[in-house]
Amino acid sequence: MMHNPPHPGELLRDEVITALNLSVTESANRLAMSRVALSRVLNGKAAISPDLAVRLEQAGVSTARAWLAMQANYDLWCAMQHEQPPVRRLQDVV
Numbered sequence: 001m002m003h004n005p006p007h008p009g010e011l012l013r014d015e016v017i018t019a020l021n022l023s024v025t026e027s028a029n030r031l032a033m034s035r036v037a038l039s040r041v042l043n044g045k046a047a048i049s050p051d052l053a054v055r056l057e058q059a060g061v062s063t064a065r066a067w068l069a070m071q072a073n074y075d076l077w078c079a080m081q082h083e084q085p086p087v088r089r090l091q092d093v094v
Contacts, residue, residue, distance in 0.1 A: 005077050007044035008070035016061050017042070031055045047071050 017027050028038040032055065040046035048056075048071040053064035 005070070005074050007074055008048045008067060009041040009044050009046070011070065012048075012056070012061075013042040031059060047075070 017024070022030075024039055024042065025035050028035040031038065031052070033052070037046070041048060041052065048067045050064070050068060053067035053071075056062065056067055057064040
């Protein structure tokens with residue numbers, strides 16, 4: 001069972017941008033995106049998109065697949081935190 005994974009933007013902020021002493025503005029420039037868009041990701045308000053994941057890989061920060069896997073794990077954990085509507089099997093068991 002998954003336990004409250006961090007938003008991947010927080011990891012990007014803490015383990016990469018802060019560790020490299022980069023500002024959000026400089027990081028956004030290097031990733032060819034707006035400061036506002038990157039800030040939303042870093043603050044957990046927006047997801048790591050496939051495009052951003054590719055840019056991070058091109059910038060030498062892990063792989064695009066790793067970033068997308070982190071985002072998928074975070075999204076799945078969030079979905080599991082609230083009650084889902086009743087669901088029935090798609091195929092009856094024989």
